[in-house]
Amino acid sequence: MCERTRLRPSHWLAPVLFTFALSAAAVAEPPARVVYHINFDDPSHQINALHNLENQINAADGRIKLLVMLHGAGLSLLLYPEALDHTTGMRLANGDQEMLARVDHLRDLGVRFLVAANSTRRHHIDPFSDLHGVDPGDMVPSALLELTQLQQQGYIYIKP
Amino acid sequence: MSSSNDIDLNAYVDGELTPEERLEVLDALQHDSELAREACELNNLKSQLQLAYANPPGLSAGNIARRGPSLLTIAASIVMLAVGLLGGWLVGNEQAPKDRLVLLDPDGRGQAPATAESQETRIVFHLTTPDQFTAAELLDDVEQMLDTYKEEGKPLRVEIVSNGEGLDFLRESMSMFKDRIHEMSQRYANLTFVACKNTIDRVEVQHGVDVKIVPDAEIINSGVDYVVKRQQEGWIYIRV
Numbered sequence: 001m002c003e004r005t006r007l008r009p010s011h012w013l014a015p016v017l018f019t020f021a022l023s024a025a026a027v028a029e030p031p032a033r034v035v036y037h038i039n040f041d042d043p044s045h046q047i048n049a050l051h052n053l054e055n056q057i058n059a060a061d062g063r064i065k066l067l068v069m070l071h072g073a074g075l076s077l078l079l080y081p082e083a084l085d086h087t088t089g090m091r092l093a094n095g096d097q098e099m100l101a102r103v104d105h106l107r108d109l110g111v112r113f114l115v116a117a118n119s120t121r122r123h124h125i126d127p128f129s130d131l132h133g134v135d136p137g138d139m140v141p142s143a144l145l146e147l148t149q150l151q152q153q154g155y156i157y158i159k160p
Numbered sequence: 161m162s163s164s165n166d167i168d169l170n171a172y173v174d175g176e177l178t179p180e181e182r183l184e185v186l187d188a189l190q191h192d193s194e195l196a197r198e199a200c201e202l203n204n205l206k207s208q209l210q211l212a213y214a215n216p217p218g219l220s221a222g223n224i225a226r227r228g229p230s231l232l233t234i235a236a237s238i239v240m241l242a243v244g245l246l247g248g249w250l251v252g253n254e255q256a257p258k259d260r261l262v263l264l265d266p267d268g269r270g271q272a273p274a275t276a277e278s279q280e281t282r283i284v285f286h287l288t289t290p291d292q293f294t295a296a297e298l299l300d301d302v303e304q305m306l307d308t309y310k311e312e313g314k315p316l317r318v319e320i321v322s323n324g325e326g327l328d329f330l331r332e333s334m335s336m337f338k339d340r341i342h343e344m345s346q347r348y349a350n351l352t353f354v355a356c357k358n359t360i361d362r363v364e365v366q367h368g369v370d371v372k373i374v375p376d377a378e379i380i381n382s383g384v385d386y387v388v389k390r391q392q393e394g395w396i397y398i399r400v
Binding site for chain 1: 291301304305397
């Protein structure tokens, strides 16, 4: 062995960069936080969005926090078909058994579905009896305000 | 969306097809407007994802050559570990990237230029649907936001960019919201409506009509390019 005492970049550069990167990553990279925006009522488009969510959970190995912001026509995702008649301005109610099973599955995996109070008022929807499985804690005043604030908190925005 | 076309379209959008397959898809796109719309949607999603992951934080661990460590190397590593941790902590805690500083709206429309210290919230809404319900709801919610921020004394700047099928919203002959757009433009100096010239040109060629945009709107070259730039400048993006 030779030159055991001289400290050359080849000795220390890699560990330093590695440590630097690791600690930067540890501080700057908590589990990804993503918000999906659904304001459309085409059921196949909605099912695609739910597929995307599931794929993303699988890809992230569960290390991800996912929110879905529902408003406007997007409320149709959770709307019971029998409630459609007494609402106003809603064209579709896609909350049939199949759709709601998908929603429940995603909820079990930790996905939260947020609902805009602006929209439920506008469309005369009772969020707790006309929509599937919505709690007071899922209600936000305005979808656009919520999407803005979530992005300011570091959430990545996806419009499927 | 449907059928076996999905696979082809995804590969097409990702540029993974052979030239022959590509020609086939292009041909199909020309004859099937629904398919063309799907391709466009996929492309949009891809751009969003690329943008979201454009600057991933941190590096992945590179290959570190294994050698017999000397005492000095170990000691140096411990020192460097401390330096690395401190540096990483500093980098990780840095509030916002420097490139978030933007200067915009050179002609002002009454708005002061943005500064680095500004706590101003900037949102670009990207309107790509001709759906009237969606547009009406957008205007209601934007109005409410503008009022809320004003009441709370928080600075806010909003742009509504219309392109593709969303352009009808700003067309003289098509828009159901002309009066409302005019009224809101007058009332809120921090609200700007923006129309995409690419779309205007395309509609003019395809339908042989002269496209007039409402006088309250600005016209920019490319709506998509514009919203991407806005995001790079740190604007919040919401597609409606």
